[in-house]
Amino acid sequence: MAETQKISVLAIEDEPEIRKFLAAALVSNGFSPAFALTGREGLAHLKARVPEILILDLGLPDMDGLEIIKSLRGWSDIPVIILSARGQEQDKIAALELGADDYLTKPFSTGELLARLKAALRRARRAVAPAAGTFTAHGLSFDAQNRAVKVDGNEIRLTPTEFRLLALLVKHAGKIVTHKQLLQEVWGKSSAENNHYLRIYTQHLRQKLGDDPLHPRFIITAPGVGYKLNA
Amino acid sequence: MEKALPSRYLGSAAVTVVATLLAKALSVVLNPTDAVMIYLAASVFVAARFGRGPSVLFSALSCASYNFFFVEPLYTFEMYNRSSWLTLLVMLITSMVISGQAISLRRQERLTRESTVAAENERIKNLLLSSVSHDLRTPLASITGASSSLMQDDMPEGTVKELARSIHQEAARLSRIVSNLLDITRIESGAVALNRQPYYIDELIGAALSQVPEGAHTVETRVEKDLALVYVDGLLIEQVLVNLLENAVKYAPQNSAITLTAVARGDEIIVSVADAGPGIAPGDEKRIFEKFTRRARDKSGSGLGLAICEGIIRAHQSRIWAENRPEGGARFSFTLPVAVKVSEEPPHG
Numbered sequence: 001m002a003e004t005q006k007i008s009v010l011a012i013e014d015e016p017e018i019r020k021f022l023a024a025a026l027v028s029n030g031f032s033p034a035f036a037l038t039g040r041e042g043l044a045h046l047k048a049r050v051p052e053i054l055i056l057d058l059g060l061p062d063m064d065g066l067e068i069i070k071s072l073r074g075w076s077d078i079p080v081i082i083l084s085a086r087g088q089e090q091d092k093i094a095a096l097e098l099g100a101d102d103y104l105t106k107p108f109s110t111g112e113l114l115a116r117l118k119a120a121l122r123r124a125r126r127a128v129a130p131a132a133g134t135f136t137a138h139g140l141s142f143d144a145q146n147r148a149v150k151v152d153g154n155e156i157r158l159t160p161t162e163f164r165l166l167a168l169l170v171k172h173a174g175k176i177v178t179h180k181q182l183l184q185e186v187w188g189k190s191s192a193e194n195n196h197y198l199r200i201y202t203q204h205l206r207q208k209l210g211d212d213p214l215h216p217r218f219i220i221t222a223p224g225v226g227y228k229l230n231a
Numbered sequence: 232m233e234k235a236l237p238s239r240y241l242g243s244a245a246v247t248v249v250a251t252l253l254a255k256a257l258s259v260v261l262n263p264t265d266a267v268m269i270y271l272a273a274s275v276f277v278a279a280r281f282g283r284g285p286s287v288l289f290s291a292l293s294c295a296s297y298n299f300f301f302v303e304p305l306y307t308f309e310m311y312n313r314s315s316w317l318t319l320l321v322m323l324i325t326s327m328v329i330s331g332q333a334i335s336l337r338r339q340e341r342l343t344r345e346s347t348v349a350a351e352n353e354r355i356k357n358l359l360l361s362s363v364s365h366d367l368r369t370p371l372a373s374i375t376g377a378s379s380s381l382m383q384d385d386m387p388e389g390t391v392k393e394l395a396r397s398i399h400q401e402a403a404r405l406s407r408i409v410s411n412l413l414d415i416t417r418i419e420s421g422a423v424a425l426n427r428q429p430y431y432i433d434e435l436i437g438a439a440l441s442q443v444p445e446g447a448h449t450v451e452t453r454v455e456k457d458l459a460l461v462y463v464d465g466l467l468i469e470q471v472l473v474n475l476l477e478n479a480v481k482y483a484p485q486n487s488a489i490t491l492t493a494v495a496r497g498d499e500i501i502v503s504v505a506d507a508g509p510g511i512a513p514g515d516e517k518r519i520f521e522k523f524t525r526r527a528r529d530k531s532g533s534g535l536g537l538a539i540c541e542g543i544i545r546a547h548q549s550r551i552w553a554e555n556r557p558e559g560g561a562r563f564s565f566t567l568p569v570a571v572k573v574s575e576e577p578p579h580g
Contacts, residue, residue, distance in 0.1 A: 086410060089426075089466065107406050109399070179428075196429040196570065199460055203431055213433040214440065214452050221434040223465030224426060 006032035007121065011055040012042035012068065013083065018106075022055065025110040031117075039063035043071065050076050053121060056100075057083045058091050066091065069098040079120035083108075093225055096178050123174050123231065135170045137231050140209065140218050142170045151209055161186065162205045166229075169219065174231030176222050202227060236284070243277050243285035247292040251300055263301040267322050270297060271329065278330035279337055286330035294323050362523045362534065366408050370401035377401075411535040414470075415522065418542030425467070425546055429460040429570040432493050432500055438465075439472035440491075447485045450476065453492040461500055462570035467543045471551075474536040475504040475563050482508030482561065498569045499549075505562040510555040519553060540565070 009031045013019050019035050026033040034051065036042035039060045046054070046068075054072070058065035069080055082095045082103035092103050101120045104112060133144035139152045144167060149156045158166065164186045169177060182198055183191045191197060202219065205211075211218045220228040250273040254266035270293040278286040298308055302315045310316060377394040380386070386394075417423055433454050440450060461468075472491075479489045483506040490505045511519060520541040523534040537553075544551040544565045551565035 087413070107402065196460060199429050199431055199434075202434075212437075213431065214437045214454065216437055220441075221438045223430070223435055223438050223469045224428075225466075 006030055007053065008032050008034070008051040009053045009055060009117070010034050010036060010042065010045055010051040011057075012036045012039065012060065012065070013055070013057045014038065014059075014061050015057070018057075018083075021110075022113075025113060029114055039065065039068055043068060046072055046076070050078060053078055053117060053124075054080045055083065055117075056080055058088060058095065059085060066094055066098060069095055069100055073099045077124070079124045081113075081116050081120060089224060093178050093180075096176055096225070097181060101175050119174055119231070126173075135173055135229075137173070138217055142166065144170075149209075156208050158205070158208060161201055162208065165201055165205055169227060169229040173229045176226045176228045178226040182226060239281040239285045240288055243281050243289045244292060246273050246277050247289055247296055249273075250293065251296045255300060258301065264318060266297060266301045267318060270322065271325055274326040275329050275333055278333035282337075283330070283334055286334065287327070290323055290326040290330065293326065294319055297322065359523070363408075363412065367405065370405040370408075373401040374398050374405070408535075411539060414539050415535050415542065418539060418546065423467070423543075423546055425464040427462050427464055429462055430465045430468075432458055432461055432502065432567065435463075435465055435469050436472060436491060436493065436502075439469050439476060442469075442473050443476040443480065446480060448480055448483055448487060448489050450489045450491055453490065455494045458493060458495055458500055460570040461567040463547055463567055464543075467546075468567065471540045471543050471565065472502070472504070474540050478536055478563070479504050479506035479508070479561075482506055484508065495569075496566075499566040500569060501564055501566050503562050503564040505556055505560060507558075507560040510559060510561045511553055513555075516553045520551070537563075 007030065009026060011019065011022050011026075011033060013022065013035065014037055023033055023035070034045065036045050039062050042056070056065050056068060065082070072078075072080070079101040080095075080099065082092065082100045084092055084095075084103055084105055086105050095103065101123065102116050104116060135142040141150045142148075147163065149158055149163070149166065165182065168182060168185050179195055179198060183194060186201075187194070187197055203213070206213055206216075206219055209218055213221065216230070218230055220230055222228060250269050254269045257269070258266065274286065274289055274293065277289040295308070298310065298315075298319060299306060302310050302312075302319075304311065377398045381391060381394050436452060436454065440452075443450075476489065476491070483489055487507040491503070492505075493500055493502045520537050522538045540563075541551055547568065549566045549568060551563070553561060553563050556562050
């Protein structure tokens with residue numbers, strides 16, 4: 001890796017075989033991993049020394065992984081990658097809403113894990129960088145200050161709602177924003193159940209951006225979970 | 232279905248009344264003793280329909296009614312004639328014997344039916360066991376073999392890579408089989424609670440396409456413009472699409488096109504996935520949706536993909552079917568319900 005400094009990562013995982021493979025993958029890819037076997041141990045570690053990124057298994061023996069995200073968010077914004085079993089859809093959504101960045105469904109490969117880690121770290125660095133409010137990727141450029149949206153250099157005119165929707169996706173670019181988060185932040189609290197608003201406006205937004213939902217370039221659909229802006 | 236006991240006794244009494252009225256009506260043209268025949272016929276019906284207890288009640292009631300309505304002196308329980316006693320006795324015995332026969336026939340029939348169902352369940356269970364154990368053992372054997380080779384010293388670099396790749400591949404296969412088994416079990420036990428939301432079908436198709444490696448195939452999409460929102464569990468419908476696409480990829484010849492279409496038909500949307508493969512053997516159009524049914528060339532599948540699709544679509548009260556295309560290849564189609572008309576415009580245009 002280009003960085004001279006190794007990236008510190010904490011993995012809270014109770015399965016010894018998963019820890020073993022995580023350790024091998026992380027060490028050989030420029031990370032400096034630490035491990036916690038239980039939720040309590042993990043929280044203690046997080047309080048003592050915040051790593052640059054957290055890998056968290058939702059199925060811990062001693063406590064609900066969601067509790068860990070909730071309390072961590074009280075003092076730190078580090079990226080959190082969730083490991084979950086298949087079928088834990090509701091837990092995944094809850095974790096995203098509590099502030100987790102991404103999730104991996106077991107079983108997953110080293111390649112997938114590293115890709116998610118790198119993407120989450122990239123996002124975290126961008127959020128800290130001064131260029132906040134602007135975004136450029138895959139031919140889409142977004143400037144919050146000047147309310148300017150361009151696709152391949154062409155100006156796109158958006159309605160206020162479409163703009164708010166895109167702005168929220170840009171704010172979390174590369175990360176899935178859940179249906180509930182989108183509805184609440186774009187339309188307000190009372191709209192949390194009105195999923196069809198979201199569908200209709202996402203469709204309008206996609207049409208204006210020239211984004212084909214069949215082969216999306218900008219807005220990625222995560223059925224049952226939410227939408228993600230391709231970063 | 233067996234009715235509750237009291238209603239069966241009531242039924243038996245009701246039949247007595249009907250038989251009596253009928254016999255009385257016919258008594259103008261028939262001998263009084265012929266009424267016995269009507270009662271006996273009715274007793275067969277009561278025994279077959281209501282079982283032992285009500286049948287005994289019927290025998291008693293019918294004898295009493297016969298005595299009361301048909302034996303001189305009429306409308307009393309007395310009798311002038313000795314032979315009337317005999318008629319009554321024979322009637323009682325015959326009626327009891329007939330009921331006994333009818334009841335045992337009925338029980339035998341039920342036992343046969345139960346044992347047929349039990350045998351069918353047993354057959355399915357065995358099929359499941361043998362299929363699952365074969366499906367699980369094959370990748371397990373490869374993984375055990377390859378990983379034990381990796382533990383030996385002095386493996387050439389190339390071989391190590393190859394063995395690792397085969398472990399990865401077989402583990403992925405194992406994982407797919409286990410997921411499929413869990414899915415089909417969940418679907419069949421009715422444990423799936425649909426998380427229905429409005430979706431545009433093109434979004435779900437897009438999500439499914441991103442999950443299926445096209446390989447040497449191209450997927451052509453023909454989605455009608457301005458399709459209404461469908462009201463479905465998006466994650467499950469995505470899975471149906473993924474299963475159908477993977478199936479098509481598996482059977483379609485190299486470099487052939489797979490066509491995915493979505494069109495509106497009344498208040499439904501019909502989605503189809505068509506391939507240019509060998510098609511479905513005639514007569515198998517329904518059977519391929521059953522568990523552990525593989526098409527001839529398929530050795531890798533768990534035989535559960537289409538059964539899962541069928542289960543998911545059925546949970547949506549929709550239909551899924553397969554057919555051969557006139558130009559060759561198979562086409563799988565399913566319907567989805569259009570969302571109930573929602574308020575036209577969301578607030579804050």
